[in-house]
Amino acid sequence: MASKPARIFDRVREWQGLAAFVSVPPSAVPGGASLGVVSGRRRQGKSFLLQALAEEMGGLYFAATEATEAESLRLFADALTRHTREVPEHPFRDWNDAIGHLFRSFRGRPLPVVIDEFPFLSRVTSGLPSIIQRELGPGGSGRESDLRLLLCGSAMSVMGGLLAGQAPLRGRAGLELVIRPFRYRDAAEFWGITDPRLAVLVHAIVGGTPAYRHEFTQGDVPADLDDFDSWVVRTVLNPQKPLFREARYLLAEEPDIRDPALYHSVLAAIASGNTTNGGIADYVGRTSDQLTHPLNVLQDCGLVVREPDLFRSGRSRYRIVEPLITFYEAIMRRRWSELEIYRAESVWRSARPAFLSQVAGPHFEALCRDFARDADENLYGDFPSEVGSGVVGDPANRTRIEIDVVVLAAQEPGRPRRVLSLGEAKWGETMNGHHVERLARARDLLAGKGYDTRETVLACYSGSGFTDDLQTAAVENDRLRLISLDSLYGDG
CATH class of the missing domain: 3.40.1350.10 (Trna Endonuclease; Chain: A, domain 1)
Structure with a gap:
């Protein structure tokens, strides 16, 4: 089993799961090729992890893009040819040709092939999961292959549906791995923060998403508690930083969200402390039954979680999972026009009490529950x-x-x-x-x-x-x- 590269922080269990899946000897898999599904919200380091896996184990990593079926097939054929050094006899006419050729190209020893951003492909070619299912089944090319195929994606509603209900691939996967944000202690270590109070405040804004540490803040970490306010102003409230618009993009990237205004209002209701179905409905100005679908979509996307009241059967509350969205809805959205013209200092001075009561306070409660679980x-x-x-x-x-x-x-x-x-x-x-x-x-x-x-x-x-x-x-x-x-x- 390949060792986890030193450049990958934490992710020990995730790496062990992936490496074990790929390392299963062919004799232990009578059906031939194996399928794994890896999902998780954007910016969690899925691609970084899977690229490292492919490199360490001599496999192929292919990142799909938003493209037509014909262009995607050409890009996939090029990547496969570079890896196997074998040119297909004929150009792929469709994904039937491509998947069959893929399985036939990997015989003799188990190797990982990662197809990242799989939803880009399945959105254009809706029958792609069925094609993979057929090739994995009796008579398919996967029966004589040692391929370890890993499908990865960030569209949680799409990836979750691959193995659910009557989906073609249900029952076919030997691995189902969700890459989650770092937990609060790991996040503090990742950010290099040793002051617990500062760690809670930072986590209440950026959570445990790895990309926000380097790519989105260029390594800017608050030096101490006294630097926290300045850090907020120069990073998340700074229109020049990617973190400034990230919360908006997180919502816009979900394919099942077709009415952003409604979903932002629902999230704003939760961020403001209206966490019950009735409270959200009153805030948004809709009836409770009209919010059933939006709330279900937000849960499927992994942005909201429904938490039951442990003492009252049938009662529950909703909580936003991504701290940055809570911060955006509670602090940034209502003052957006001011922030866009670089008035972050004055906005933060007036919004800081709301941050402590509406963001940091509830977030601290959630961290305490995480502490209790451990x-x-x-x-x-x-x-x-x-x-x-x-x-x-x-x-x-x-x-x-x-x-x-x-x-x-x-x-x-x-x-x-x-x-x-x-x-x-x-x-x-x-x-x-x-x-x-x-x-x-x-x-x-x-x-x-x-x-x-x-x-x-x-x-x-x-x-x-x-x-x-x-x-x-x-x-x-x-x-x-x-x-x-x-x-x-x-x-x-």
């Missing part, structure tokens, strides 16, 4: 099975208690669901005993609803610290946890 059994008394948020009704006080971080144990037949932890996250507020009292009230209410809360850990997650009284209480109470920024990033 916890071992020592933190909450058992391994987390399900992590999310939830709302607990308090009829006596006619209020609702929102729980930012809910950690549940695995469901055991015949037993009440165990609540491992209830947590509250505050980015800009020093936490005190009042926050613990709210969590304790929610714990008692859940016990009355049939949950097992006898060993529930109450957790306070803070970006601004804890009062002395609360720190003393945490020392004396082994069912109370205080999670600081240092804890979040593994330093305390």
